[in-house]
Amino acid sequence: MKTMWDGLLSFLAAIATAIITGGPSWYTYQATEAGIAPKWALGFVFVLGGMGLILTVAFLRKAKGGISPTRDRKRRS
Incomplete structure (x- = not known):
């Protein structure tokens, strides 16, 4: 049961990471394409x-293995 819970937490961490980093990246990209932000801001986007x-891929790998987001290995039963 702990493995399933840890996997779920890692999956939620992956979703949160994708949203937290993807949103600002996308809107900064759109701002540079619209001419609002300077072109050098694309470096920060990338x-x-x-x-x-x-980070998202790392959390998804942990979710697949049933590892908590804050641990390196599975918990001992």
Whole structure:
């Protein structure tokens, strides 16, 4: 039961990470395309989006393995 709960928590962490990093990245990209933000802001879009992608994939791997988001390994029963 703990493994399933830990997997769910990791899945929720993946969703939260995707939203937290994806939203600002998308809107900054849209602002640069509309001419509101300068073109050099695209560098920050790619850095933030890349970090968000890496973290989201890491949390999804933990969710698949049933590992809590704050742990490296599964809990002992």
